[in-house]
Amino acid sequence: MHAFDPNTLTGDLSSARFEPGPTEDRLILSMGPQHPSTHGVLRIMLELDGEYILRAEPILGYVHRMHEWMAEQKTYFQFMPNMGRVDYLNAMGWNWAYAGAVERLAGIEVPERAEYIRVVVAELNRISSHLVWWGAYLLDLGAFTPIMYAFDDRETILDILQDVTGSRLTYSYFTFGGVYADVPADFATRCLAFTKRMRERLPMYRDLVTDNVILRGRCEGIGEMDVDLARRYGATGPVLRGSGVASDTRRAEPYGVYNRFDFRIPSYPQGDAMARYMVRMDELETSCEIIEQAVSSLPEGPIAGKAPKTLKPPKGEACYPVEGARGKILVHVRSDGGPKPYRVKLRAPSFSNLSTFCELARGTLLADAVSILGSLDLVIPEIDR
Secondary structure (H helix, E strand, C coil), X not given: CCCCCHHHCCXXXXXXXXXXXXXXXXXXXXXXXXXHHHCCCCEEEEEEECCEEEEXXXXXXXXCCCHHHHHHHCCHHHHHHHHHHHCCCCXXXXXXXXXXXXXXXXXXXXXXXXXXXXXXXXXXXXXXXXXXXXXXXXXXXXXXXXXXXXXXXXXXXXXXXXXXXXXXXXXXXXXXXXXXXXXXXXXXXXXXXHHHHHHHHHHHHHHHHHCCHHHHHHHCCCCCCCHHHHHHHCCCCHHHHCCCCCCCXXXXXXXXXXXXXXXCCCCCCCCCHHHHHHHHHHHHHHHHHXXXXXXXXXXXXXXXXXXXXXXXXXXXXXXXXXXXXXXXXXXXXXXXXXXXXXXXXXXCHHHHHHHCHHHHCCCCEHHHXXXXXXXXXXXXXXXXX
């Protein structure tokens, strides 16, 4: 087989269709839809020259659940549980985006206590999501032990959120005008105990994994994404911040009471898989900072504003952006004045972030494709929404 030079690739091959059957040195390989590293039923068709990727084409639709169509068949309240199923690892983010869009459309006010509670549960859910990503990513790269530590820490979060919401994964806690139930009396104490524990664990995470030469070799210089590529595909969240752009919806388009808290937005200029890894590890500490500030100043008062039992927002449309664990979530709701939404459009960050893979994978080794995919932190049901 001849030596492969990725620099000889020319033209935009990302949208080209695969032709059936191999020719000479070319091999067509289906990665997924049951491949462990695709985390769900994502299928990627690869064109290979030996161990090198010539072209990659994601194939979606294996778990498409028609959320947007279902929104048109249900009342505004009935559709809320669907939000916990769009991204099952960051259900609070989707809860907030949908509730916020309807609140803007209907002119519903949210009490201050409910806003603080929303911030705390959303940040706990963000940490939980990042821990699952961390453990699963390292499992993809061949390290089994870290996922056990990650799920041990995550279990503490799930215990807290279960007592608040009654659920451990697909939360449906937000309602129009606030939250469904108040937090327990020991909520603040348990949250502060968790953030203290999390801060004590982070040095161990760094020593065990982050500074490990094997991880560095699998991530540094792999899947380099410049700002132009990220912008062209609409990448957001840790993927964009891993390319040096300190853009965060919580700061750029403040919602809730995030503008009352002091927190930093981590970013790294390298643009490789290691940079995206470091952003998420730093965000674990950032979320702890926000939680500590929010629970320490949690006000008294009602947990929900006034909303009619049969909600019929006036004709019009509204959208609401939220910084989810994977990037910018946007829910756009249009009303025709009836009890059901006329149209609901869900903007999922995983879809945009996955779109960059076509270019990131070109010219890389097949083994590096696993590292690149993992660094994007994809949740496939969010893509097949």
